[in-house]
Amino acid sequence: MMPAQHRLDRSAPTTGAAARLSRLAAMIAASGPLRLRDAAAALAVSEMTIRRDVAGADGLACLGGYVTATGGRPDGTGYVLHQEERAHMAGKRAAAEAAAASIRPGETIFIDCGTTMPFLAAALPVGAKLTVVCYALNIAAIVCRRAETRVILLGGLYHDSSASFWSRESEAMLGRIGLDRAFLSAGGIHRERGVSCSNFHEVPLKQIAMANAQESCLVADATKFERVMPAHFADLSAFHRIVTDATLAASVRQRFAAPRPRLEIAA
Amino acid sequence: MMPAQHRLDRSAPTTGAAARLSRLAAMIAASGPLRLRDAAAALAVSEMTIRRDVAGADGLACLGGYVTATGGRPDGTGYVLHQEERAHMAGKRAAAEAAAASIRPGETIFIDCGTTMPFLAAALPVGAKLTVVCYALNIAAIVCRRAETRVILLGGLYHDSSASFWSRESEAMLGRIGLDRAFLSAGGIHRERGVSCSNFHEVPLKQIAMANAQESCLVADATKFERVMPAHFADLSAFHRIVTDATLAASVRQRFAAPRPRLEIAA
DNA sequence: GCATAATTGTCATGATCCTAACATTGAATG
DNA sequence: CATTCAATGTTAGGATCATGACAATTATGC
Known part of the structure; x- marks a missing residue:
């Protein structure tokens, strides 16, 4: 025994x-x-x-x-997937694909890190000759496979939690890049307390990207609404659009009905 | 057709x-x-x-x-390799593993791009708490999986030919990093005409890494000897060691017998 | 030294995966 | 409308993997 x-x-x-x-x-x-x-x-x-x-x-x-x-890290190590992590996969994909649909050939876009953005990176229109700026390893791995695409990776010290890099030099580099669109992710979207994420090193890069972009687009599945994460990085009004999926509760939709940001629900 | x-x-x-x-x-x-x-x-x-x-x-x-x-396990089992990577795989691995054996815990090392270096990245001693500086996507993908390892990726514009990045800011960043060892690759190693590669954007990064490293180690399979590629980046004397595999012809070994760089043949 | 228990190896069986061959669908073309 | 070809689905078989039972080996305690 x-x-x-x-x-x-x-x-x-x-x-x-x-x-x-x-x-x-x-x-x-x-x-x-x-x-x-x-x-x-x-x-x-x-x-x-x-x-x-x-x-x-x-x-x-x-x-x-x-x-x-086991334990399934975002880079593909390990086989076992947690049910939790895949629960909102459909929502992430729907939101990301809807957001990507607005991209026009020739544009320069910024793609954030996080578990939603790989879907956006995969949904980029083919043959569009884009310039993509990113700072996450898994995003780069997807985008660098595309033909006819210029990829700029902002380097620096690696952070395992979000598979992303950060350095002072990256902030400076990003500051000199004019962007047509910035696609941002967030762990929390709150009407009064704004938009937040869990990693503080991401904050300056997100903010610089938004400041340099003609359009800032927040992409997140519906579960991120009405939540607050430790690192606040923007007010809601700083975004032109919020793209999410159809599972967003009607009450929340009402509360986020505003001319700006425009709330878009993916089919 | x-x-x-x-x-x-x-x-x-x-x-x-x-x-x-x-x-x-x-x-x-x-x-x-x-x-x-x-x-x-x-x-x-x-x-x-x-x-x-x-x-x-x-x-x-x-x-x-x-x-x-895939990408990260150069041992071939069930993984798709590009044609280039298949060629001389045994030699690349032997040389890379022999080179990696010299690494001590706690060191800060630079890893070049190319098809040989993934083998070195995979052969890093486990539990050694290294700091790894690199500028290639496939190297980062391998090293970022390691526990207890700090990874610094030099970012910039992506070059598909060697899966590597380059930017002015990366050169500046690398210039401020003190290295214990720099592991360089090359497409051509020639007694009189020095060491060369095919991509010109790699030249400054290689040179800065060598200048900042206490030891510069050239890692290449035996087929690279007596060849010259377009982009010259260093004289032979700039290296402390050259590590290659056992298929190197005896005549070539003789010609490269010099106190510095020291020619090391992997078993 | 002997008995006991833990550890490891071998074998057999069922389940799963991998591949090839063939059938089917669907779209483009004349 | 018929033809052609690419793309996809289906089926079947051999190969590989997973699991349990049992034998062989090694270690431990008296």
């Missing part, structure tokens, strides 16, 4: 299941998912033992012959 | 394989790998169509029933 741990924990285990697990975790953190047979060969045990080790561990899983980290 | 494109490009592709691929990439960027059946359901097509789409795309792959982002 009682499980295995009948020995005291050592501080540095060099043999046994615990040692294998830590080595596995290190290998995966270093270079991504690992083939099960490679893991078995590297640790000089059978695949079955790897499976058993992983089965009794948090944060690791065997899927499709690979041993991989 | 003529391929598919017999219609003029529309401004917004709402159907077709290209549109599905973009959406898939967005979903994966937003919330990690997807179950194949979920992807099929979300895009209202069969799993077979998802497989076919993904098979004809770079950067995505189907693994174990999931569709996931």
Whole structure:
């Protein structure tokens, strides 16, 4: 009935299941998912033992012959998706695609970071010869695949929480770029308390982009309304448009009915 | 003989394989790998169509029933590699891994762009708490997954040929970063005509990195020796080490036998 | 030294995935 | 309207993966 741990924990285990697990975790953190047979060969045990080790561990899983980290980070590490994270996927996509529909060929646009913006990046009109300015790794990864598109990535120190970069030089660079449209995301949209996000380093970049853009467009699924996040970065009136999805409650729509920003509901 | 494109490009592709691929990439960027059946359901097509789409795309792959982002694991297992990257893969990996072995915990290192450097990025010692400076998208994609690693990406305008960025601001930023080691790649290594690459925009960044580093290490497979590319960026004597693979011809080894740079052959 | 228990390896079975081949749909063309 | 071709769906098979049972090995305690 009682499980295995009948020995005291050592501080540095060099043999046994615990040692294998830590080595596995290190290998995966270093270079991504690992083939099960490679893991078995590297640790000089059978695949079955790897499976058993992983089965009794948090944060690791065997899927499709690979041993991989669970927890699904935005860069594609790990296989397991949290239901929570995907719950509003349809809303994000609808809002992002509606927002992207307004883009005209030849424009220079700014794309924010966050989990909504990848959908916008993917929905950019093809063959439109755009110039895209961004500061997130996952956005760049999508946009850089497009033909006929100039991509400017604002670099700097990487922040894992939003897969984005920041530096003083990036602020200066962005300040010199004239934008046709800026597409911003937000974690909170509140009638009185304005628009906010969770990461403070994003604030200056968002603000500079809005200041330099002829049109500022806020893109967010309906769950972001009436919420407030720690980092305030703009008042509602600073936006020309808010694009969201159709699940926005009627009462909220009423409260946000104003000439500016114009509230657009994606079909 | 003529391929598919017999219609003029529309401004917004709402159907077709290209549109599905973009959406898939967005979903994966937003919330990690997807179950194949979920992807099929979300895009209202069969799993077979998802497989076919993904098979004809770079950067995505189907693994174990999931569709996931590739790029980051240069070991070839189930991953799509560009033709260029396939060539001399064993040599590139051997040289890169030998070069990475010299890295000590806590160091600040510069990693160049090119097809050899992803192997080095993947071979960085685990748990070493490094600071990594880079200017290529694919390098950043690998390094940003590592835990306990600070990543600084030098941004700017994207150049597709080497998946790298360049800007004046990046040069300034790099100029202010003190480096323990700079790992450089090259397309040509010639005894008299020095070290060269194909893209001119890489030249200043390489030179600044070398100037700021305590040790400059050239990493290249054996096929790069005795060749000259258009953009000269350094003399041989500017390097402390050259790390290459064991297929280097004996005659060439003799010619490059010098106290500096020290020629190291990976086993 | 022996008995016991934990650990690991091997095998077998069912489930799932991957690929190829063929059928079907739909759009463009004459 | 018929034809043609590309794109997609369906089916089936072999390959691979996942899981449980059991055997072999190693470690531990008396």
